[in-house]
Amino acid sequence: MGNNTEVIKMVEVRLENLTKKFGDFTAVNSLNLTIKDGEFLVLLGPSGCGKTTTLRMIAGLEEPTSGKIYFGDRDVTYLPPKDRNVSMVFQSYAVWPHMTVYENIAFPLKIKKYPKDEIERRVKWAAELLQIEELLDRYPAQLSGGQRQRVAVARAIVVEPDVLLMDEPLSNLDAKLRVAMRAEIKKLQQKLKVTTIYVTHDQVEAMTMGDRIAVMNRGKLLQVGSPTEVYLNPNSVFVATFIGAPEMNILEVSVGEGYLEGEGFKIELPDDIMEALRNYIGKTVLFGIRPEHMVIEGISELAHMRRTAKIKGVVDFVEALGTDTIVHVRFEESIIKVKLPGHIPLEIGKEVSVLIDLDKIHIFDKNSEKAII
């Protein structure tokens, strides 16, 4: 804490070929990842992809089968949790019901045998940061879920951890509180600058909180990058469809000389894009376009689109979300979802022209599902 500063030490965390097997099952498969000093890194992936296991290995709660974990230059791979100076916040909060808020927050300091006045000073500091000074005498049963979560976070930062680990800490909160707490945790982390690894399966949480996002699936790290990078340049169909809602449209198309052809639509392509697809002419690839990277001619603005391709279809279904409208446009057997800002009344069965932003299209290899462009 230092006397006048609230900045916690910064530590780089490096994972080298980190692997965890449970019997024959590989939960984490040769992970290589460096989390920078003071960074907020989000580990994102579907249930069972190995996020929690990775976090538990960093905390020292799980021993890797192979690979290394470094905090700065220190090899901590086989150190017990107490020698790592990490704190972890769990989904279940795990605050102790028989202790007051004060005692809960003070507990890790007592274990470390801090003097009483230092404990008092730190508990006050953490409680102030989390805005729970008024609650110090209460028991967890007398708190709301959001307040309990604040206590858990206060208890995690009170020891000035080198690394803060958070495992889906907001998933037990209702939707509104979750949004508010996202911003609070992010601001707190920016203030403390503590290296933070945050696990979630919620892509919106990842996009809004992470300095960088590491996307995992089936024990493997697929892509690491800033939220904008992974959103704009996903390296695979998995990342492309996991991030963004509604998800990216993915359609099978064949590559012709100067165009892509799917079921019921044909997209003319400029030379520079064709150049990247030269080796794929005559083959089938996966075409990807996000719903927000298209407009409907005559209905919404072309805004920032530099060059477009036009395809004609029929309105199949309309989802009015209030702030946006999702229009499902049918092209014979294919359906493409287009997201338009605002409330757009459109009749089902109406013929429309969809304009595709050609600078936002994605092409993936059909077999490897890796991005070609």
Ligand code: ATP
């Ligand atoms: P979730 O979001 O559901 O917690 P996750 O991405 O955090 O998922 P992990 O909890 O890391 O996933 O689990 C990864 C895989 O390893 C899962 O298939 C899980 O069943 C398996 N696994 C985890 N712990 C053990 C264990 N102790 N013994 C056997 N298998 C385990």
